[in-house]
Amino acid sequence: MDKIRRPSHAGSWYTDNPKKLEEELEGWLGATGLTKSPDVRGVIAPHAGYSYSGRAAAYAFGNIDPTNITRVFLLGPSHHYYTPKCALSTATVYKTPIGDLPIDLEVIEELKATGKFELMDLQVDEAEHSMEMHLPYLVKIFEGHPVKVVPILVGALNTDNEAMYGRLLAKYVDDPTNFFSVSSDFCHWGSRFHYTHYDKKCGPIHKSIEALDKMGMDIIETGNADAFKQYLSEYDNTICGRHPISVFLHMSSNCSTKIKIKFLRYEQSSQCKTMRDSSVSYASAAAKVDA
Template structure:
């Protein structure tokens, strides 16, 4: 019998603290941050249905408080499974890659991959592959796990990482996710993406504002149109689009912007910033 795949932390000690106590403190401070975060610790009192969300994946010192807004909103949900879709930054492995099983490790413990869910999603899609190697180095999914572990004791994940981020891929993957999620009511859908990269603060705010407006409309064709017309360097645009497709298919009617900020807003260095958004689809 082969041992399940073990995916150790790739960016602990870089994107977030490797010490469990320090990590918990950092996440707690992200929730309590009144300027960029929700300003209070979870759980929230939110009772409305949240079909999906967009969250950033930079180092916690830059984007942790912005990310905390979305995690605060879903902290009242009784989910037991999280589908997390993000961009492949390293070009390793398949174009659309998930895993058949195994565990992901963070300083806060292990999280099991929901292989059955992943196989159901792959059967409904023509493009999803099983490729553990594609997940080996990337930070975009890993940095979401400690936040999930902070708000939920037990849950499984379906990690999906994308090199292919075109609109056809987004529709195929989004539909497969929605059709699989429709079979139960215990799954939260997460798109991991930063927005504009390494432009002046004013430019990032302008470009990202226009892109976010299409997310709030759940308008995928318009989203891709703005991406191209304004040359928005959002790294996980295909992840955002696929979760938009899935959320709308499941019943979401709009997006809601919880918080937007850039690294420049957080650190004060506004010369070359990265944009972060926390959006929920309701």
């Protein structure tokens, strides 16, 4: 008997009309002009409502060549549920308005057996949007290619645990049939986010935010998890997927495959000009096998 995770954010964060959703995704993917590459083994993509970040996300998902991929690991931050660990889904199917993605129960069991993961109940799973916002894109990209997902909710991990989960998951990177979808928005700026870092040397506020995000993106591209940690502790940039990104950096430095991350798109929900303004940044990256 299937245990279904409903697309709880369809109809609010993105359209629940299948035809309209297909058209939107096709439009955004087409507009990127990207060539699909079998060397792309992972993406970092935003998870805001599609009216804000749908277009930016296409610059991550548009790189994926689905031909040889049979499994997608989803790493998303936890927004509502506190855990110092990573949690696994207890669902067997993730539904979307345009198709369903079965959960890879075999890998879930394998991860469970390590004793390092907790389980999230369906309520926690459905309340969280960070992985759900990647699902319609995955359904679209993998149309006609059978693929299973391994959803991992990444909690408020300390540095040691980020490294531990990275080492534990690294072996999956070496299997070219596995793919990794890492969910993160970038700077959440404004008093409503309790974050108003502003370096006047950069010019207007939105340029200061961009400089701060770009600094973080450059560090992520080096693949150095410690340097990313250092950057976060220095600037406290409100990157909500900092833990999933850190785990992914540890994964790529602990596997035998050489992985290179490159950012392809950066956008802001609005351009902040005064201290009363607010915005969220969106950045999309592809992680490629570096020959």
